[in-house]
Amino acid sequence: MRSRLVVLISGGGTNLQALMDAPQDAYEVVGVISDRSEAAGIARAVARGIPTDVVIPSACADRAEWDRVLADAIGRWTPDWVVCAGFMRVLGPAVIAGFPWRIINTHPALLPAFPGAHGVRDALDYGVRVTGCTVHLVDSGVDTGPILAQHAIAVDPDDDEATLHERIKVEERRLLVNVVTALCAQGCTVTGRKVSIP
Ligand code: GRF
Numbered sequence: 001m002r003s004r005l006v007v008l009i010s011g012g013g014t015n016l017q018a019l020m021d022a023p024q025d026a027y028e029v030v031g032v033i034s035d036r037s038e039a040a041g042i043a044r045a046v047a048r049g050i051p052t053d054v055v056i057p058s059a060c061a062d063r064a065e066w067d068r069v070l071a072d073a074i075g076r077w078t079p080d081w082v083v084c085a086g087f088m089r090v091l092g093p094a095v096i097a098g099f100p101w102r103i104i105n106t107h108p109a110l111l112p113a114f115p116g117a118h119g120v121r122d123a124l125d126y127g128v129r130v131t132g133c134t135v136h137l138v139d140s141g142v143d144t145g146p147i148l149a150q151h152a153i154a155v156d157p158d159d160d161e162a163t164l165h166e167r168i169k170v171e172e173r174r175l176l177v178n179v180v181t182a183l184c185a186q187g188c189t190v191t192g193r194k195v196s197i198p
Contacts, residue, residue, distance in 0.1 A: 003027040003080040003184035008087035009034050013041015015085035015106060018173035019180060020048050026184035031077035033070070035089055051077075057089070067092025074098070083180060084138065088117055096140050101190050103138035104183065106176045108168045110134060110150055115143035120165040129155055131164070133172040135179045137188075137195060146195045148188075149179050 005027045007016050013032075020029055032045035033053045045052045053073050060066035071094035074082055084091070084105040091103065109119035111134040116122070123131040132152040139145040151171045155164060188197045 004030045004078060005081050005083055005180070005184070006031045006033065006074050006077050006079040007083045007085050009039055009041040009085055010036055010088040011039055011041060011086050013039065013044045013086065014169060015173055015176055016041050017044050018177050019083065019085065020044070020050070022177045022181065026181045027081070030079065031074075033073055035087065041086070063092060067094045071095045071098045081180065081184060083176070085176065090142055091138060093140065096138065101137055101188075104148070104176075104180060105136055105138045105143065105145070106172055107134045107136065107143050108165060108172060110152065111136060111143055111147060120168065121161045124155065124159065124161055124164060131155055131168070133168050133175055135175050137190065146190055146193045148183075148195055148197075149175050151175050
């Protein structure tokens with residue numbers, strides 16, 4: 001049976017698109033949630049007939065309520081896995097506890113270097129020659145969970161944030177689809193910071 005995937009997005013949704021476009025033998029995307037009503041990725045889901053929801057922090061009394069509302073919204077679709085695909089917020093305890101080691105995130109840098117919302121810019125500013133992307137399990141920290149897979153990308157001397165991010169995203173989408181497919185097909189075991197996919 002295919003795994004049920006709920007995807008969280010904040011922006012353009014090209015990672016979501018890659019997940020929807022890949023042969024979905026191992027999983028099906030059963031719902032998409034955004035924290036921004038104007039996220040372009042919502043239209044991508046609608047175009048595929050996938051149900052969507054928007055859970056906006058400013059519509060909630062505080063962060064704790066947003067966390068609970070988001071956990072309920074995700075839970076309604078009874079997912080096997082939750083994928084943060086360009087979801088630009090740190091998840092709260094209700095979501096993390098609701099789906100232990102069942103939440104996957106993609107990040108446009110080689111963690112643990114350059115966590116946070118500006119991974120590409122921070123890597124460029126630092127002057128690294130190699131950066132990349134990381135797919136990892138989510139814990140309560142900011143991009144700190146156990147690493148599932150990484151891909152390195154050389155920084156060109158004339159790169160700016162946009163050109164570098166575009167090159168990273170090409171590999172990021174491929175990596176995310178491959179990891180999600182493997183996890184959905186085979187599951188994983190977490191031992192400390194090490195994850196093994198059988
Ligand atoms: C990705 O690079 C993701 O890692 C970052 O924002 C980008 C989202 O891209 N946090 P998209 O919305 O999937 O096109």
